[in-house]
Amino acid sequence: MHASRYSLPGILFHWTMALAVLLAWGGMQLAEALGRGPAKTMVVGTHALLGLIVLALLLPRILARLLGTSPGPAPGAPVWEQRLALAAHLLLYALMLLLPVSGILVALTGRVPFDLAGLATLPNSLAGTGLRRTVKEIHELLANLMLATIVLHVAAVLWHAFVRRDGVAARMSPLRGDQASASARRGVTGTSR
Numbered sequence: 483m484h485a486s487r488y489s490l491p492g493i494l495f496h497w498t499m500a501l502a503v504l505l506a507w508g509g510m511q512l513a514e515a516l517g518r519g520p521a522k523t524m525v526v527g528t529h530a531l532l533g534l535i536v537l538a539l540l541l542p543r544i545l546a547r548l549l550g551t552s553p554g555p556a557p558g559a560p561v562w563e564q565r566l567a568l569a570a571h572l573l574l575y576a577l578m579l580l581l582p583v584s585g586i587l588v589a590l591t592g593r594v595p596f597d598l599a600g601l602a603t604l605p606n607s608l609a610g611t612g613l614r615r616t617v618k619e620i621h622e623l624l625a626n627l628m629l630a631t632i633v634l635h636v637a638a639v640l641w642h643a644f645v646r647r648d649g650v651a652a653r654m655s656p657l658r659g660d661q662a663s664a665s666a667r668r669g670v671t672g673t674s675r
């Protein structure tokens with residue numbers, strides 16, 4: 483069913499998961515700057531926890547998306563643009579699954595059991611497979627692909643907000659509905675969904 487903006491659960495899942503992905507990515511940038519030691523182990527473990535949160539929220543998010551209300555394609559957008567947006571969104575969903583799963587494989591192939599920030603330990607049960615390097619490269623590749631897709635996604639949102647001014651950016655805004663739709667109305671004149 484089409485609506486003027488995403489449902490509240492949809493908006494909450496979007497921003498919680500966006501924050502978790504960015505913190506997980508940022509954590510690894512920090513970890514790479516740290517020398518081997520307890521601080522690095524804690525940062526990498528926290529990074530993995532954030533990734534596991536993304537994985538745990540994915541199914542509820544997809545269900546909320548499929549069962550709840552959501553707006554249709556951007557008003558007046560050409561077909562190629564609608565297809566690109568759909569492809570980018572599907573790629574983001576796929577990466578929210580594949581990136582954490584590949585991270586789990588990196589942890590399972592480690593030389594020692596993996597410390598999840600002191601909360602739990604993942605066994606290194608796949609250590610003997612010799613796949614550590616390969617899965618680590620896959621995890622890094624998927625993380626870079628996720629980052630590139632997020633950059634494209636944010637660029638598209640800014641394009642809608644400041645060039646098209648069609649109210650599309652406000653549809654995922656955490657602001658209350660009336661404020662968001664007021665800003666959407668300011669941007670849209672005479673469009674229909």
Ligand code: HEM
Binds near residue numbers: 502536622
């Ligand atoms: C949103 C999810 C995630 C993002 C964005 C992400 C991102 C990254 C990035 C950018 C790196 C550095 C890759 C490199 O340059 O070598 C990395 C490494 C790693 N990630 Fe993730 N990751 C995610 C989820 C996970 C999960 C769920 C786990 C495990 C449960 C995990 C475990 C690891 C491990 C063990 C490393 C290697 C750390 C080291 O070098 O010792 N990641 N991740």
